[in-house]
Amino acid sequence: MRSLCLLVLLLMLLDCCLCQFPRPCATSEGLRTKECCPVWEGDGSACGALSGRGFCTEVEVSDEPHGPQYPHSGIDDRERWPTAFFNRTCRCAGNYGGFNCGECRFGYWGANCAEYRESVRRNILTLSTAEQQKFISYLNLAKNTISRDYVISTGTRAQMGVNGENPMFSDISTYDLFVWMHYYVSIDAFLGGPGNVWRDIDFAHESAAFLPWHRVFLLNWENEIRKLTGDFNFTIPYWDWRNAQSCEVCTDALMGGRNALNPNLISPASVFSSWKVICTQPEEYNSREALCNSTGEGPLLRNPGNHDTNRVQRLPTSADVEFAVSLSQYETGAMDRFSNMSFRNVLEGFASPMSGMAVPGQSTMHNSLHVFMNGTMSSVQGSANDPVFLLHHAFIDSIYERWLRTHQPPRSNYPQANAPIGHNDDVYLPLQAQQIWQWLLGAGLFGAVLAVLIVSVFIVARRKMKHGQRKKRASSFGERQPLLQSSSEEGSSSYQTHL
Numbered sequence: 389m390r391s392l393c394l395l396v397l398l399l400m401l402l403d404c405c406l407c408q409f410p411r412p413c414a415t416s417e418g419l420r421t422k423e424c425c426p427v428w429e430g431d432g433s434a435c436g437a438l439s440g441r442g443f444c445t446e447v448e449v450s451d452e453p454h455g456p457q458y459p460h461s462g463i464d465d466r467e468r469w470p471t472a473f474f475n476r477t478c479r480c481a482g483n484y485g486g487f488n489c490g491e492c493r494f495g496y497w498g499a500n501c502a503e504y505r506e507s508v509r510r511n512i513l514t515l516s517t518a519e520q521q522k523f524i525s526y527l528n529l530a531k532n533t534i535s536r537d538y539v540i541s542t543g544t545r546a547q548m549g550v551n552g553e554n555p556m557f558s559d560i561s562t563y564d565l566f567v568w569m570h571y572y573v574s575i576d577a578f579l580g581g582p583g584n585v586w587r588d589i590d591f592a593h594e595s596a597a598f599l600p601w602h603r604v605f606l607l608n609w610e611n612e613i614r615k616l617t618g619d620f621n622f623t624i625p626y627w628d629w630r631n632a633q634s635c636e637v638c639t640d641a642l643m644g645g646r647n648a649l650n651p652n653l654i655s656p657a658s659v660f661s662s663w664k665v666i667c668t669q670p671e672e673y674n675s676r677e678a679l680c681n682s683t684g685e686g687p688l689l690r691n692p693g694n695h696d697t698n699r700v701q702r703l704p705t706s707a708d709v710e711f712a713v714s715l716s717q718y719e720t721g722a723m724d725r726f727s728n729m730s731f732r733n734v735l736e737g738f739a740s741p742m743s744g745m746a747v748p749g750q751s752t753m754h755n756s757l758h759v760f761m762n763g764t765m766s767s768v769q770g771s772a773n774d775p776v777f778l779l780h781h782a783f784i785d786s787i788y789e790r791w792l793r794t795h796q797p798p799r800s801n802y803p804q805a806n807a808p809i810g811h812n813d814d815v816y817l818p819l820q821a822q823q824i825w826q827w828l829l830g831a832g833l834f835g836a837v838l839a840v841l842i843v844s845v846f847i848v849a850r851r852k853m854k855h856g857q858r859k860k861r862a863s864s865f866g867e868r869q870p871l872l873q874s875s876s877e878e879g880s881s882s883y884q885t886h887l
């Protein structure tokens with residue numbers, strides 16, 4: 389079958405891993421001082437400063453204007469992230485990473501993080517049975533093991549008291565940490581009063597940060613699974629859905645077959661039938677002005693192919709992918725879901741992969757897979773509950789990489805200003821609690837903002853070459869093999885209604 393290797397370029401200098409929120413910072417003290425510079429246990433100093441791993445410094449946030457889609461300011465914790473929570477974090481030196489500089493940046497290994505090693509993501513359908521089983525057991529372990537390093541917030545910063553006297557944080561499993569982060573980055577803004585929300589806001593979808601944000605997200609997710617299992621060779625496999633007629637990974641050996649008694653559920657022969665979803669009730673949280681708190685909300689729902697065929701007529705083809713990759717402009721126009729001839733908007737799935745024109749009311753490409761799954765995957769905020777999300781986004785990331793290698797865009801191709809809130813270059817998005825400096829997104833040619841969630845999370849993608857001063861690294865990509873070879877409106881609670 390298709391056996392394309394995905395080279396994930398962990399080549400990028402991504403700094404790692406702070407997801408939302410580092411446990412040592414989730415305290416009254418952390419909230420009061422707004423400092424998140426945890427001690428590295430290797431030498432007992434904050435940010436491993438004594439060993440030269442990093443230092444504690446002020447967070448700098450871009451002040452470039454954002455687009456008109458979100459007309460408010462000063463009401464949502466995610467604005468100017470992560471400054472509502474922290475204004476000082478660790479900045480790691482060299483190849484160090486992590487919220488206390490105790491880890492290595494993506495792609496680097498060893499005690500001094502000096503060894504560079506690439507990882508390769510592989511097609512799930514070509515893994516051996518033992519490898520497939522290992523992957524599923526890792527996911528299940530992650531679903532059932534409390535994260536050691538991160539917690540989630542269960543309230544807004546305001547709800548935690550002026551001086552942080554009422555910290556609201558909660559333990560969460562390693563898998564659900566990522567479900568929660570994906571939820572948090574896409575929630576509506578609370579405007580005050582039950583159900584009074586601003587829906588046209590999303591720090592990871594419907595604009596420029598969509599691709600880099602999800603890239604960093606997967607890298608962090610992969611990293612946390614590696615730490616949990618001790619298998620540092622682990623990579624998230626992908627599902628190559630080009631020309632698929634059905635959910636080929638929805639079998640009991642993989643992501644779970646269909647339940648014979650209820651087509652919306654997963655077969656009891658799959659471990660995923662016992663998983664409980666979280667963060668799937670946006671209207672309920674909005675009515676209470678509360679955040680999802682990780683309470684289980686019922687089984688995973690999935691009914692592939694039972695979707696509204698007026699919205700999604702077919703799954704993406706190879707020709708669709710070729711067309712998307714051929715588009716040279718990353719963003720166009722207002723840089724939102726109405727953009728025409730934008731690579732990002734076509735690949736995300738708000739525009740036609742045949743003409744490049746926005747197609748309101750339809751879902752193509754990335755969005756079409758979400759809608760096709762007709763269940764938990766079909767709502768933006770809860771979609772990461774379904775492990776199919778991982779396989780799907782690993783493949784989306786490979787197409788992004790292919791586009792970067794094809795076009796080798798200058799950094800200026802990524803918007804510096806006027807993108808919807810959270811999507812300009814050099815902003816941190818809710819993913820990480822630590823700054824990610826010098827991210828190399830993509831072929832080293834493209835810097836972007838990613839957001840990771842931590843308290844943020846910042847996600848920043850910084851390219852090594854800023855404003856013209858190039859440094860080496862950036863180059864190596866162009867010569868590599870491509871990763872893949874061919875052998876409605878307001879509100880965004882659902883891929884179906886909105887996207």
Ligand SMILES: *[C@@H]1O[C@H](CO)[C@@H](O)[C@H](O)[C@H]1NC(C)=O
Nearest residue numbers: 420421422423446474475476
């Ligand atoms: C960071 O937050 C602390 C605590 O609120 C405050 O005292 C300090 O002035 C802030 N620093 C900056 C640069 O805003």
Ligand SMILES: *[C@@H]1O[C@H](CO)[C@@H](O)[C@H](O)[C@H]1NC(C)=O
Nearest residue numbers: 505506507618619620621622
């Ligand atoms: C991980 O990969 C390295 C380098 O390819 C190899 O030496 C090592 O044996 C692998 N470890 C495992 C547990 O497979």
Ligand SMILES: *[C@@H]1O[C@H](CO)[C@@H](O)[C@H](O)[C@H]1NC(C)=O
Nearest residue numbers: 542669672673680681682683
């Ligand atoms: C957690 O969320 C659930 C469902 O939204 C809610 O019923 C419950 O009261 C919340 N628990 C806490 C402690 O806030």
Ligand SMILES: *[C@@H]1O[C@H](CO)[C@@H](O)[C@H](O)[C@H]1NC(C)=O
Nearest residue numbers: 694695696762763764766884
């Ligand atoms: C499943 O598809 C039907 C239309 O076929 C639609 O009415 C329903 O909202 C979809 N459910 C989800 C969760 O997407």
Ligand SMILES: *[C@@H]1O[C@H](CO)[C@@H](O)[C@H](O)[C@H]1NC(C)=O
Nearest residue numbers: 721722726727728729745746
């Ligand atoms: C996209 O193209 C369509 C068809 O030409 C046009 O009606 C629409 O205004 C364009 N959208 C934007 C944002 O320019």
